[in-house]
Amino acid sequence: MFFLFTVFIGAGFFVCFDFARAEVISVDTVWGADKVHVLPDGAILEVDPGVKLTLEAGAILKLGWNSVVRLHGSSSLIALGTVDNPVAITSLRDDSVGGDANGDGPLTTPQPGDWRLITSYSAKSRGPVTIDLDHVILSYGGGTYTAGSPIMLDQGSSLRITNSQLINNKGAIILLSSVKSAVINNSDIWNPDFCAPQDDNPDYCGMWDGIKNYTSNSFDFSGNYWGDSDGPSIAFPATNHSQGTPLAEVRGGKSVYEPFKTKPIWRKQKLDPVILxxxxxxxxxxxxxxxxxxxxxxxxxxxxxxALEASGYEEDKTLFAFPYQWRQSNVLTALELKEKIAEVKALTGSTKVDLVTHSMGGLVARQYIETPGYASDVDQLIFIATPHHGAPKAYLMWEGAEFGPVLYDKMFKYIFSLEAVEHGYDDRDGLVKYFRDFSINPVKELLPDYDYLRPKDSSELLDYPEAYPVNQFLEIINDPAFLSKLSEVEILNIVADSGNNETLNAIRIGSSTQSVMYPDLWEHGEPDGFYDWFSDHGLENGAGDDTVPLVSNNSFNGSRQESFFGATHQSVVTKAQKVVVKELTGSESEVEFSSSPIEKLLMFRIFSPADFQVIAPDGRRLGRDLSGEGIIEEIPGSYYSGFASSTAEYAIIANPLPGQYQVELLGKGEGAYRLVANYIDDATSTEAVYSGIITAGDKQALKLSYQDETVELSKVDTGNNIVIGGGGGGAITEDVFGSGGAPTSSSTADLLTEADYYYNSIKQEIVGLQERIKWLEDYTLSIELYNGIKTDDKIFLLDPLVAELSRLRDLLQEKTLIIKIE
Incomplete structure (x- = not known):
């Protein structure tokens, strides 16, 4: 007998489920995929003698806490799924399958042993029972018994399991002495803690955690994956300890498990979407x-x-990227992450996502999970080289506009220097002012929140936060009250140690030697001898990944950890790919990807008033289309920032071809310009500079000679014409514009069409701005009303929100004025 229940699931949605209430199935019954079949907490489902219960492909059976399925003599349970539509037998708390059947939202999550078992039962008849499972995912069973198992058979019964997954249960299968036959092939049989160390013997793999054969028969258990590449553990009578599912042969029966699979055969029924x-x-x-x-x-x-794609993930279906404006506070980026997760959940129908984070991306994820607004929608969280407690390297940037020695750091510095100059600052102490005035908060939010400054005449570190630049962002998310929120998430912390002890760990400081010329530098102390040629520059190095010291991210919050020796902050992302894939899918990667490293960069920066285009030795172009308003990107592995008036204009070419490059300039105003070309690698940085005068519409040509590590810039004398490179090595000749010249415009009709399109896009922007302002206003109010945060911390969280609201309101006013003028 079944009852139709209406379950309320938040936000005004109602879902109907068929609830099987401790009832008897007395006639042959078929359950299909059209309904979710639910056995409530503590309920018992009886299948009468001689009756067959069939679960068709796609059927879902959800069992509540301590619930039981009893198969009386001569009855049978037949579950026949397919690769695309497996049968799912799982916990009532498992919202990833069949939705939120218990109507409690994220309040409960499934655990091994949630439901009790499926068993033969002799109360009505002692005839043999048949269980036949094909393409079935059976999870979270085995509760209440000390020797827990989701399946237990007796009474001369038969068991066949093929192409299935018995995963995340407490125990696996109990076959009592009278069981006639048991066949398990081509299936995954593993649980989270099969071989957890025992109190009295840390090397013992408990027989109660796996398949227990109490018969004297030999059963075929070949072709399965047992949770470890070395196969199952033999728990009794001999002991062959591994990390695999234990097999116990209690009364002389044999479990023929060879050959076995060394990696999972079947992946999770549904991969949680991953956001990188x-x-x-x-x-x-x-x-x-x-x-x-x-x-x-x-x-x-x-x-x-x-590697993720090769492991079954599909871009924009189960695999998503979350690139973001890293110049803004991580507080704001975390809000955008919240929106991204909501978007992914809506697109995929999933209730939770997995996050794979690198470096500061891990802090963004933590900010989202640990502070108000978290929607309990992250299942797994993987940190790769995340500076959980900051990195002293950030002190050099924040206090002295100094960056590290490797290619990555140099590119970072050149970009920030250009941006600072474009905003009217010089590229020395002006860069420090730029960080502060334009709220480049992530640099400050990467400062350590522990002791790392040492007075030059002392052997003791100063006590943080006294006499330090304070990182309130990390102080908040490392507060135990906030850290506790991470307990809801399954975490893997991946750290790297380059092995060369060249990671900045501490800084020996004295008074600034630059205070007269650059008064904004080194507010909290200049590294001792920083500008001396022959010294350690006040930088005390130690273990780490060349960016993040181990003291910052090792053994984070008691989470599980994987360490990579010989890996740097950047290379660990590639080296950890197999660990990441196995963590997310339970499966070893079949292949490992390793693309050619980027070892050299050629960078061009223009200090206005001009735009530019670079033509490589093979004729391929990068930069502004000087004959129009577009952008040309023909050089592989290149990037061009664009030429909008609000954008610092630069171009980067990775692993550049040696030879002669041509740089074409187009004046967009009148005045002096400066073109800077930099060659960058981990060991070297060389620079060539050309300065000139240009007027609006004028074109000039420069040439760059690049060979080995040397770059030289000079002007090309073109007479009345300059050569504008064409794709693939071709070229066209074009007359030079006069001072008042301009490119030929399109027809009036086309311009009207473009104008209409422009104003429509402005109107769409206005709507979007209004929606985002409302959303930020609501979130800001929730922070203001939240009682679980200290006042100072609340102010810190509110400051970037208020600043962003002010910026958006100004932008909305500007856009609205454009429409009014129209």
Whole structure:
């Protein structure tokens, strides 16, 4: 007998389920995929003698706490799924299958042993029972018994399991002495803690945790994956300890498990969608698409992304990138992550996502999970080289506008220097002012929240936070009250140690020697001898990944950890790919991806008033289309920032071809310009500078000679014409514009169409701005009303929100004025 219940599931939605209430199935019954079949907490489902219960492909049976399925003599349970539509037998608390059947939202999550078992039962008849499972995922059973198992058979019964998964249960199967036959083939049989160390014997793999054979028969258990590449553990009578599912042969019966599979055969029924969150400088805005994208220059995430795709994830279906504006506070980025997760959940129908984070991206994820607004929608969280307690390297940036020695650091500095100059600052102490005035908060939010400054005449470190630049961001998310929120999430912390002890761990400081010329530098102390040629520059190095010291991210909050020796802050992303894939899917990667490293960069920066285009030795172009308003990106592995008036204009070419480059300039105003070309690698940085005068519409040509580590810039004397490179090595000749010249415009009709399109886009922007302002206002109010935060911490969280609201309101006013003028 079944009862139809209406379950309320938040936000005004109602879902109907068939609830089987401790009832008897007395006639042959078929359950299909059209309904979710639910056995409530403590309920018992009786299948009468001689009756067959069939679960068709796609059927879902959800069992509540301590619930039992009893198969009386001569009855049978037949579950026949398919690869695409497996049968699911799982916990009532498992919202990933069949939705929120218990109507409690995220308040409960499934655990091994939630429901009790499926068993033969002799109360009505002692005839043999048949269980036949094919393409079935059976999870979270085995509760209440000390020797827990989700399946237990006796009474001369028969068991056949093929192409299935018995995973995340308490125990596996109990076969009592009278069981006639048991066959398990081509299936995954593993649980989270099969071989957890015992109190009295840390090397013992408990027989109660796996398959217990109490018969004297020999059973075929070949072709299965037992949770470990070395196969199952033999728990009794001999002991062959491994990390695999234990097999216990209690009364002489044999469990023939060879050959066995060394990796999972079947993946999770449904992979949680994965969102990859990069670190600082790991996202770049692509003006040709109008979108942010993952690091297109150093390709930091390319190999990991390929590994995830090879493991079954599909881009924009189960695999998503979260590139972001890394110049803004992580508090704001965390809000955008919240929106991204909601978008992914709506697109995929999932209730939770997995997050893979690198470097500062891990702090973004923590900010979202630990502070108000978290929607309990993160299942797994993987940190890769995350500076949980900051990195002293950030002190050099924040206090002295100094960056590290490797390629990544130099590119970072050149970009920030250009931005500072474009905003009217010089590129020395002006860069420090730029960080503060333009709220480049992530640099400050990467400062350590522990002791790392040492007075030059002392052997003791100063006590943080006295005499330190304070990092309130990390202080908040490392507060135990906030850290406790991470207990809801399954975490893996991946750390790297380059092995060369060249990671900045502490800084020996004295008074600033630059205070007269650069008064804004080194507010809290200049590294001792920093500008001396022959010294350690006050930098005390130690263990770490060349960016993050081990003291910052090792053994984070008691979470599980994987360590990679010989890996750097960037390379660990590639080296950890197999660990990441196995953590997410339970499956070893079949292949490992390793693309050619980016070892050299050629960077061009223009200090206005001019735009530019670079033509490589093979004729391919990068930069502004000087004959129009578009952008040309023909050089592989290159990036161009665009030429909008609000954008610092630069171009980067990875692993550049040696030879002669041509740089074409187009004046967009009148005055002096400066073009800077830099060659960058981990060991070297060389620079060439050309300065000149240009007027609006004028074109000039420069040539850059690049060979080995040397770059030289000079002007090309073109007479009345300059050569504008064509794709693939071709070229066209074009007359030079006069001072008042301009490119030929399109027809009036086309201009009207473009104008209409422009104003429509402005109107759409206004709607979007209004929606975002309302959303931020609501979130700001929730922070103000939240009682679980100290006042100072609440102010810290509110400051970037208020600043962002002010910026958006100003922008809305500006856009609205454009429409009014129209």
């Amino acid at each position: 969150i990069p670190g600082i400088l790991g996202s770049w805005y692509r003006p040709t698409t109008g979108k942010w994208e993952l690091d297109p220059i150093l390709n930091t995430y390319h190999d990991l992304w390929q």
